[in-house]
Amino acid sequence: MTDTASTLTPVLTDTWDAERSWTLATYEQHGGYRALRKALGMAPDDIITAVKDSGLRGRGGAGFPTGMKWSFIPQDNPKPKYLVVNADESEPGTCKDIPLMMASPHTLVEGVIISSYAIRANRAFIYIRGEVVHVIRRVQAAVAEAYAAGHLGKNIHGSGYDLDVVVHAGAGAYICGEETALLEGLEGRRGQPRLRPPFPAVAGLYASPTVINNVESIASVPSIIDRGAEWFASMGTEKSAGFGIFSLSGHVKRPGQYEAPLGITLRQLIDLAGGMREGHELKFWTPGGSSTPLLTPEHLDIPLDFEGVGAAGSMLGTRALQLFDDTVCVVRAVLRWTEFYKHESCGKCTPCREGTWWLVQTLARLERGEGSEADLDLLLDQCDNILGRSFCALGDGATSPISSSIKYFREEYLAHLTHGGCPFDPARSTAWAGQEVPA
Structure with missing residues (x-):
């Protein structure tokens, strides 16, 4: 049996149990904003290269390489560039971005600043699901702290780089998790998907070049810049590098968030969660929320990465692992x-x-x-x-x-x-x- 204690890789979740973990003071005590200072001393293209080399793939479900998405932004376009963070988490079973923003909003804010600098954006938007008012308030407070500390605003830390961040409360619709419907909502229209092309990288928010990334994708950027692309790439599998938050819900003894390298198996995660509830066995489960094809106990040992789950006929999605035992129809x-x-x-x-x-x-x-x-x-x-x-x-x-x-x-x-x-x-x-x- 694998030593499950060594399986966890607390990076994004490392400070969740710290006292007042959501404050700037606690975040900086644990090395927060160190990566930002390092990034401001780098060329924007070098940051994009580092994210590419790390192998970071989108953590919102599709798994598209993040650095490659950033490189699609046409820098010769005279229009402003925008970064939009998709925090409209509403896939049934998905519950990783909201606890991340509650426990450590500055991880996201720092990621937003570094990512915006890399794509040469001077304005960024964090689009949060409208129903989660407590999360909106917490992220707004973190953004205000970042402004007060000089991490946001004009001439950040003397670098000559300016950035403003807007926290936007969505109108509350699952469809707004689709990136172009999110842009429609952000512009004040009814949330409906747009026809593509043009793609957001060319004509996104306000018809300008736009990068849209998931909360966890952006929150992973500071650790990559701070510790290096090789460190991130050393975890996970060959084509699915790094770590991710796996959300276990349903009939396990200890449901919750488990941060581990991609490629871990559900059997290992169930061990970490204390096993299925007493007297019952696993019947079926979803690897990435309810929109991914469900799997059965015969798939307990497939690697939970994009390729392994895909080969089993499903999708890794948002790693929302809903577990149902033999009492469920x-x-x-x-x-x-x-x-x-x-x-x-x-x-x-x-x-x-x-x-x-x-x-x-x-x-x-x-x-x-x-x-x-x-x-x-x-x-x-x-x-x-x-x-x-x-x-x-x-x-x-x-x-x-x-x-x-x-x-x-x-x-x-x-x-x-x-x-x-x-x-x-x-x-x-x-x-x-x-x-x-x-x-």
Whole structure:
């Protein structure tokens, strides 16, 4: 068995347990803003090169190389350059960026300053989900502290570099996690995805060159500049370098945030979390939130990196590991997720707007034990009409739990039909006929 104690790599989470960890004083006591001073003495292109060499890939789900994304900004464009931080965390099961901003907002702020300097942006925006008011206030307070300390504003630390940071409260929509819908919301319009091209790197916020990165991606930059690209690249796997925050939720004894190198396995993470709850076994799990195809116990030992999870037929996504034990009805869980996607569809394109509605109708009928086995093929056909045909990835994500659950749990779907309802619910199934219903 692996020594799980040595598996954790607390970098982003290192100071979360420090007293008043969110304050500037505590952050600087632990080496905060040291990387900024080092970065201001470097050429912007050298910072981009360092981030490229580190192998940092986007921590928001897609896994696109961060340094490469920065290098796409056309520096010969006379328009201003912008950095936008996507803090609209709302994928079901994803809960890493919000605790990071609560426990150590200055890690993000320092990352914003270094990243903005690298792409030659003089204004940056942190777009935070509107419902999490406590997080918005905490990040606003950290930005104010950074201004007061001279880390933000005019001529930062005598470098000649100016930067203003705006903390923007979103209007509250899952679709605004999609980067172009986020830009629409930031500009004051309804959150709906934009047609691409042009891509944000060329014509993003206010039709100007824009880099959009996830909170964790930007928060990882100070440690790369401070400790070196080689240090970061030495962790993780060959194509998925570095560390990441894995969010374990569901039926484990100690749910929470576990920061570890990419490539760790779920078996190791469950060991760290104290195992599954007493008397029960793992039944199914999501590697990256509910929009990634679900996996089963047979996948416990696949490396949790972009390539390993992809080879298993799913996506690493945001590393939102939702674990469900043998008491959970997979049909009911998938129905709840699908209801969420139907509700959050922005309605811009027909495949997603109409498709998610029909997915819910068909799934709900099956969950009640109505319909026939042909409805499973109907579901897969509906998924096929949405996948790859919707305007953005929301439609694709809605199909993932459905098609993967039918692949692995087809018999459970059929059991709903033979039992006249959910076999896990004594009140709604003929499977319990003649038996005493549990209290």
